[in-house]
Amino acid sequence: MNMFLDWIDVGALADIPPRGSRVVASPLGDIAVFRAADDTVFALLDRCPHKGGPLSQGIVHEHAVTCPLHNWVISLESGEATGADRGCTPKIPVRIEADRVLIALPETLAQAAE
Amino acid sequence: MTERLVIIGNGMAPGRALETLLARAPGRFDITIFNAEPRVNYDRIMLSPVLSGEKRFEDIVIHDDAWYQRHGIRLLKGCPAVAIDRTAKLVTGADGTVAPYDKLIVATGSSPIIVPIPGHTLPGVVAYRDLDDVDRMLAAAATGRHAVVIGGGLLGLEAAAGLKLRGMTVTVLHLMPTLMERQLDPAAGHLLEQAMQTRGIDVICRANTHAILGDTHVTGVRLDDGREIPADIVVMAVGIRPNAGLAKAAGIDISRGIIVDDRMATSDPDILALGECAEHRGICYGLVAPLYEMAKVAAASLIGDTSAAYHGSVTATKLKVTGIDLFSAGDFADRKGREEIVLRDPARGIYKRLVIEGERLVGAVLYGDTADGAWFFDLIKADKPIGPLRDTLIFGPAFQGGAALPPTAAVAALSDETEICGCNGVCKGDILSAISTKGLTTLADVRAHTKASASCGTCTGKVEALLAHALGGAYKTRTAEAVCLCTDLGHDDVRRAIRDQGLKSGHAVMQALRWRSSCGCARCRPAINYYLLAEWPGEYRDDARSRFVNERLHANIQKDGTYSVVPRMWGGVTSPKELRAIADVAEKFAIPTVKVTGGQRIDLLGVRKEDLPGVWADLNAAGMVSGHAYAKGLRTVKTCVGSEWCRFGTQDSTGLGVKLERYLWGSWSPAKVKLAVSGCPRNCAEATCKDIGVVCVDSGYEIHYAGAAGLHIQGTIVLTKVATEDECIEVIAALLQLYREDGRYLERIYKWMARVGHDTIVGRVVDDLDGRKALVQRFEFSQVFAQIDPWAERVAGLDAHEFAPLAVIPYREAAE
Ligand code: SRM
């Protein structure tokens, strides 16, 4: 289903270090909000498709993050593992409005969390 | 019209036959598979790594659901075939499904033998054959403590090693006098037994199990001699029996297995059998290599290619227990007319035995060093007179013809079926075809696509030689390996540029050296950050975003995303006050595990990230600082009690260790640095396997270095001997600084030493006194900026964002 809940303001862009990430605690579990070197912002569930490593704690490079547990490289754009590894982490809709970071929780996921 | 092919059993053998069939005659058959197991085809031989936790089930799947879909194959999971009607040409499944066939393959594998001793039906008695058995063992390991494995063959030992790795105490009961007696001669069997014992696995040979004990669940095992061994689980791995019952009921000729001819046809020409259930020329095989040969022939027969025939196989066995190298092939029983060549090197733990019959090599047993196994196996299969080779045969291919074959020629000479990577069961042919079909050009590519060399790495040399063989001049061996994919430059190039061009930020380095990526990657960023830090102390500001999480959060990330905290315990000495503070912290933050580490200090494991600052604040208040257990930097200085207490102590080793740790802590280095100081040559602090070690003697201090005890156990070598403590500390600081300035990122001292040479290092830190002083000065200057407790900084508020969530979305807001 493509219906999203309202956008939720989770903080200022400046609160996230460039090439870094912050965590938003949510009923779906932790969400990692990344800020790339070029200030593009991405959000993924904070769960590596490999063994659930916290992606928010990885090193961010280009539009990718290297998981801190076993070094899988996850694309921030698609949530998919790159290279020969296979797996995908759900993406969370995110956008920037007047330097505020807004995310939306997909309804299907929210219901799944109940 | 497409012909209908039905397959009973979905194991490794028919899986391989299907691959060949689909490649040779795509679309020719309409295929239905009955599979008793409720899953797809997987690599059964890799169940042991799943059991031990080294792999997951997903890693060992051979054909996933998508594969069956793509090829239009109907796979009936969890649906055993119960009857074959040869007149009507129908197969019936347990759920009533009926599938008509034109051709039928029976590939039902075999079943584990369960010895019907009293208690064999108790819950907790399991076999070792499929994923469900592994799940049962894992469940037992999660709650129980003791495991008994009945059967000391390949499967039993792999199960034992896996259960041990899962934390159980394990006893192997073996009926025969030595382990794996069918693959090993008694000498090698004994060596194997010793190796299992040193791994903490108890082995009892000549053990006749009398009964399995327990009322509602297994509680133990009683032997004939009355001994009782406690058990929460009993794994029976005493042998297998071909599954030929279904075929027998249908009137197909069977003996022990289903009898097949050289084209894999049974007594009914429309029915083939292959795999472990088949019996060819009186032999039932229990290893995959012969089954894969059968699979190719069966596929050929199905499409009417009569040129392919199976002539039987010689088999080779390798035990897949990490750290035990064992190989056997052919036949090595003592028999009249047979001669043997034996090589024993007890010091290196090596044993090799070759059996020769009438000028031909017929059997080989290798223990401890199995590198030549593939070569011997090829000689056995070739079945030709070995002639003059005989004199030097046991020394392997390297000694033939006087000079060693260059590695490329050596791999070129191997057959396609030769196993290159034992961990992942990857053959030479697999690697070569991946290289050519996928256009692979680097070691990393081969690892990613075939998994060869991706586990323990001991076959890396062979894989590289294969790449060189396949790609010829196009393959560059790693002379100066590039830092990462972002550049072609090596570590030394980058360092030189930082120094010579005065580059002072990561951005400047990437700009000046034309990095291919905009901001580097997870491999080059931490390296560059270290080089800058080492080159420009006080000037360069550490880049937290280029640090691995442990060094950024000053704690070690654990597999569940919590952290571990290790405070310094100078020289391994503590006090009631410190212990009390640790106890209080553990209780206050409900820290689940408190453990003494191998580095003489205490680890608090399972701390939640948000609690880290609080934990540190309390530890700081009691005077403790970060132990850098996470750092590419100084870790621990272990000590023994020394002259202060010990009747053998020659110097105050504890005191020296504390001084060294207080002087050196906080320094960052290319890789971790561990020290130890022992009070006399009895060496209770294990100083001779440390990056830097001191062994005190009556006349002073022996300074050792370049040891390690991790992936490679590496004894130290002596750097020099000095008379006073001060001199000792000075030499060590100089050595550390030289390493800091010269070592490549992640290169430990022993590797650095091997690269630059012991003599060079002695020249700089022992012989050149002025140079030594200058090194020490540079070290002390950098310590001014390094000896700041990172915990205190965080407690004071630095990088507070690391520990707090950006926002918390309450449940209601999300649901509205
Ligand atoms: C905690 C401890 C095990 C224990 O419970 O005793 C431990 C735990 C880890 N060791 Fe170790 N090692 C510990 C003593 C050792 C020792 C024994 C010693 O220091 O005397 C060794 C062998 C000596 C040596 O280093 O040569 C040891 C050899 C390794 C290695 C292999 C290093 C090598 O070069 O071969 C690694 C892997 C690595 O560093 O890449 C490793 C890596 C690790 C890591 C960091 C794995 C990781 O990346 O997460 C573990 C961190 C667990 C954690 O979160 O705390 N650990 N590790 C020990 C901490 C000592 C301390 O107080 O700081």
Ligand SMILES: Cc1cc2nc3c(=O)[nH]c(=O)nc-3n(C[C@H](O)[C@H](O)[C@H](O)COP(=O)(O)OP(=O)(O)OC[C@H]3O[C@@H](n4cnc5c(N)ncnc54)[C@H](O)[C@@H]3O)c2cc1C
């Ligand atoms: C733990 C373990 C480790 C091993 N290690 C090695 C090793 O290192 N090297 C090596 O060469 N070999 C090893 N082997 C042996 C190797 O796995 C087997 O030789 C190989 O898998 C046999 O293949 P197969 O296709 O004949 O039978 P299997 O792979 O056993 O497949 C038979 C399948 O048929 C199913 N089946 C049975 N009856 C029916 C029916 N009536 N209807 C439908 N389906 C049915 C079974 O459930 C099973 O899934 C190991 C085996 C185990 C269990």
Ligand code: SF4
């Ligand atoms: S890395 Fe060290 S602590 Fe971790 S499991 Fe291996 S030996 Fe144990």
Ligand code: FES
């Ligand atoms: S959990 Fe992320 S790489 Fe393993």
